[in-house]
Amino acid sequence: MSQPEKSLFELSSPGRRAWSLPALDVPEVDPKQTFKDSARGDNHLPELSEVDIARHFARLSALNHHVDKGFYPLGSCTMKYNPKVNEKACRIQGLADIHPMLPRKAAQGALRIMYELAEFLKEIVGMDAVTLQPAAGAHGELTGIMMIRKYFEKRREDRLEVLVPDSAHGTNPASVTVSGFKSVQIKSNDKGEIDPAELDRACTDCVACLMVTNPNTLGIFEPEVKKICDIMHAKGSLVYLDGANLNAYTGIHRPGDAGFDCMHINLHKTFSTPHGGGGPGSGPVAVNRKLEPFLPRPVVRKDGDRYRLDFNRPDSIGRVLAFNGNFGVLVRAWTYIRMLGADGLRDAAEAAVLNANYVRAGLEGVFDLPYKERSLHEVVFSGSNLKKYGVKTLDVAKRLLDHGLHAPTVYFPLIVPEALMIEPTETESIESCDAFVQAMKSIAEEAATDPDALRAAPRKTPVRRLDEARASRELDVRYPLTEDAVGDTEA
Amino acid sequence: MKYTPHTDADRALMLERIGVKSVEDLFSGIPADIRVKGRLNLPEPLSEMEVLAELGRIAASNRSPVCFAGAGAYDHFSPAIVDTIVSRPEFYTAYTPYQAEVSQGTLQAIYEFQSLVCRLFDMDVANASMYDCASALAETTHLARDQTSRAKVLVSEGVHPHHIEVVRTYAHGLNIPLKPVPLDRDVTDVTELRRMLSDDVAAVIVQHPNFLGSIEPMAEISAAAHQADALLTVSVDPISLGVLAPPGAYDADIAVADGQSLGIPLSYGGPYLGLFAAKKRFIRRMPGRISAKTVDVDGNTGYVLALQTREQHIRRERATSNICTNQALVALAASVYLSVMGKEGIKAVACHCLAKARYLADRIAALPGFGIANQALFFKEFTVSTPVPARDIVAKGIEQDLLPGVDLGMFDNKWQNRLLVAVTEKRTKAEMDRLAEFLGGFGSQ
Incomplete structure (x- = not known):
């Protein structure tokens, strides 16, 4: 394999510099004289030239798989293509350079984008109000569940439990705990769906809400979703929708019409804003009238043709982020919706579902398909059929990397043993779906003929399988200070 | 605009291999009574050229004044x-x-x-x-x-x-x-x-x-x-x-x-x-x-x-x-x-902020009716006591392409006459002099 890329600290050489500043045009102030004991000693930051930096990060970047390079069927994450115009849009002067505390008169354009995006999202999901403040899907979940908690506090109802299906994303039960509720797991039926009768039993008067993912993490639309909402409502409980899979039905179904009270929307999934290697995302929360008073403060309002931030919200849960949400991400999503329009959003959902079903058809019989209901935007196979060769799903995933493809999400949802969760997304062509199916077939054949090759995969990647246990044991999580480095507080 | 690559021929072939007649059939799992009837009510789609022009117009309705506002978000230079x-x-x-x-x-x-x-x-x-x-x-x-x-x-x-x-x-x-x-x-x-x-x-x-x-x-x-x-x-x-x-x-x-x-x-x-x-x-x-x-x-x-x-x-x-x-x-x-600034650059940026904040604070302190409210030392941001509500100063400043700071009255009524001013390395002496001159207009009222 190639030489590992040296770290910034190894590349550092005393006296190199990449920065420049204008000459100071006011009298100098000596920080040591000013701050005395509170002044900084050595900061140990590296010293590099601009060329060093450009090449270092270019070389690092070459070690990544990414959507612009190839197929990225990471189920539940929706790794669709990120239109380049979005990147240009968020950098426009007048959007990228404005201060968050700019008085509203000077920020009408920014407020307009936020207002319009909220209106678009309300229409797309069929809800009554939206906050754009949460910075990610999990942050949206937390916001939504905290609003539900406030709703019951206001009603003086002591409901402390939240029902979470066993197929749910891990963020669901985690958000429940952080919001001060107790997470109670409910079992899916043999079709991987929520069983209304089971739900009816589980929903006691201690239950504040049910968290539903729809289509669920198997990619299956909950057929009884309306009945599920009715059961919960009849008992005075609410229903939360994990909107991670909204991209399966934009323009075809609206969760508000099924009776959901609250949902988060991942702009970095459905609305094509880039994932950035793990953020920044954006997780707006949409609610119906019941929950509207509890939205984080402030909310954007329109009076006539003027926009403003409304801080006067006595029942609000408060802020969840210092300022106005991940505005740069909101601009990208606004741009995407304006470019696609109603028909384009529907087309995107249709193509996503078409691709998932096409890949499913190609792989049926090659891998196990434990749940056979109609798939929407993703399909979950099981690698259990390869166990007889001593091959695990992890081996299949690693071998895919040798084919120049990203692996699907593996070992999730937890209700499927050896799960392979495949989400091609709508921006993949028939050719790239074919290439993936071909690679998966050849891997399945290889499992029978040469299982060692799979267990030894990957071989063609920048590094091979890494020792995770050692990483967590030794916890080398920062580049060490060199031995000759002086103490930090030394004056 | 669409970013989906499927041609009619692709779609037909894919549906055939899946074994359904139409894309519609793929959605049969969604009950009819909760399907969208007709189309979503969204603005008509735009081309790339149009969307950028539209955003340009919207952005132009924002102002980008010379920024002395901070309060947790600062106008530093980005290489x-x-x-x-x-x-x-x-x-x-x-x-x-x-x-x-x-x-x-x-x-x-x-x-x-x-x-x-x-x-x-x-x-x-x-x-x-x-x-x-x-x-x-x-x-x-x-x-x-x-x-x-x-x-x-x-x-x-x-x-x-x-x-x-x-x-x-x-x-x-x-x-x-x-x-x-x-x-x-x-x-x-x-x-x-x-x-x-x-x-x-x-x-x-x-x-x-x-x-x-x-x-x-x-x-x-x-x-x-x-x-x-x-x-x-x-x-x-x-x-x-x-x-x-x-x-x-x-x-x-x-x-x-x-x-x-x-x-x-x-x-x-x-x-x-x-x-x-x-x-x-x-x-x-x-x-x-x-x-x-x-x-x-x-x-x-x-x-x-x-x-x-x-x-x-x-x-x-x-x-x-x-x-x-x-x-x-x-x-x-x-x-x-941080790689660009490195050991010396981060120090230099901080020194510029410190010196400029000191310069501006000294200028403001000399203005009749104004004062620096900080008793303790400060770094790049300080609180100004103002002779008129800070809200009025900010509003007037915007008209002259200046964001003089953040009105602290927004946070607490007792701070109506407090302006929080931040100075980064980007602010020039000329801009600071302009701000001081502008503020001076309030003291002599």
Whole structure:
């Protein structure tokens, strides 16, 4: 394999510099004289030239798989293509350079984008109000569940439990705990769906809400979703929708019409804003009238043709982020919706579902398909059929990397043993779906003929399988200070 | 515009292989009574040319005045290379490094980010980032509670009011009682803090320099907190660490910051990033992702996400936080910024801010009717007492393409005549003179 890329600290050489500043045009102030004991000693930051930096990060970047390079069927994450115009849009002067505390008169354009995006999202999901403040899907979940908690506090109802299906994303039960509720797991039926009768039993008067993912993490639309909402409502409980899979039905179904009270929307999934290697995302929360008073403060309002931030919200849960949400991400999503329009959003959902079903058809019989209901935007196979060769799903995933493809999400949802969760997304062509199916077939054949090759995969990647246990044991999580480095507080 | 590649022929072939007649059939699982009838009511689609023109018009209805506003978001300069690197699709179109073998670029970048944060803060360990400073601060409260098995958290009133509000939002969910520690003039009242510290206090949260710009007596605060066996959590301005002693120097247990100052555009409030660092013994309770160095099967160096058993996708309801996606790309921008500035540059930027803030404060202090409200030292931001409501000064300033600062009356009625002014290295003497002249107009009214 190639030489590992040296770290910034190894590349550092005393006296190199990449920065420049204008000459100071006011009298100098000596920080040591000013701050005395509170002044900084050595900061140990590296010293590099601009060329060093450009090449270092270019070389690092070459070690990544990414959507612009190839197929990225990471189920539940929706790794669709990120239109380049979005990147240009968020950098426009007048959007990228404005201060968050700019008085509203000077920020009408920014407020307009936020207002319009909220209106678009309300229409797309069929809800009554939206906050754009949460910075990610999990942050949206937390916001939504905290609003539900406030709703019951206001009603003086002591409901402390939240029902979470066993197929749910891990963020669901985690958000429940952080919001001060107790997470109670409910079992899916043999079709991987929520069983209304089971739900009816589980929903006691201690239950504040049910968290539903729809289509669920198997990619299956909950057929009884309306009945599920009715059961919960009849008992005075609410229903939360994990909107991670909204991209399966934009323009075809609206969760508000099924009776959901609250949902988060991942702009970095459905609305094509880039994932950035793990953020920044954006997780707006949409609610119906019941929950509207509890939205984080402030909310954007329109009076006539003027926009403003409304801080006067006595029942609000408060802020969840210092300022106005991940505005740069909101601009990208606004741009995407304006470019696609109603028909384009529907087309995107249709193509996503078409691709998932096409890949499913190609792989049926090659891998196990434990749940056979109609798939929407993703399909979950099981690698259990390869166990007889001593091959695990992890081996299949690693071998895919040798084919120049990203692996699907593996070992999730937890209700499927050896799960392979495949989400091609709508921006993949028939050719790239074919290439993936071909690679998966050849891997399945290889499992029978040469299982060692799979267990030894990957071989063609920048590094091979890494020792995770050692990483967590030794916890080398920062580049060490060199031995000759002086103490930090030394004056 | 559509980004889907399917031709009619592709679609026909795909449907045939799937074994259905139409795309409509694929949606048969969605009951008819909850289907959209007709089309969504959205504006007609635009071409790329039109959408950019439309956004240009909208952006033009915002003003970009000369910025003396701060309050947690600062108009620092960002070298060109920062945006160049984060515009590489290899970084921005990838996701969380779940498959480490093909994500070494992102993983090593996170490891370097953690290392840079540790050095800047003089702390042992840092994570891959949080959403922003406020949410990072909020997540320190349950770390402190769980670590100390104590119930309460004390929060200095010198912390940014928005950050306190976010901490309060989270603390309500977490059932953590918060108690405000008052200010004595413009810094945390240490006598009062000592009185409030008891054996049920998990942590003391302080911002340094604080919201009003003042340098806090960190050594005294730290000693008080530690004497009571409470943790010290500090929120800092990363640029200030070019000239001010870092959290490690005064023995902070947890340190957070907003990374926006490190080359991140103001962008009307986000995306920013939360920096999160702590003493090593807290690492297993830290929220967020952590990249660690290890070896592959051939003994080559590589990086993976470590301690994933803390995280929601493994630990579910018992996770240390619900955070999943963080602000990886923004953290990368901050890493590039810190690499560019390096040892000397960060000092130089901080020195420019310090000198310019001093210059402007001296000019303003000399204006009739105006004064500098800070009794303590300040770094790049200070509080001005004004002869008329600060709100009027800001409104008038906008008309003259000046954002004179942040009206503190927005946060508290007692601060109607207080203007919070921030000066970065970008502000020139000419701009500061212009601001002083503009303010002078109010004093002589």
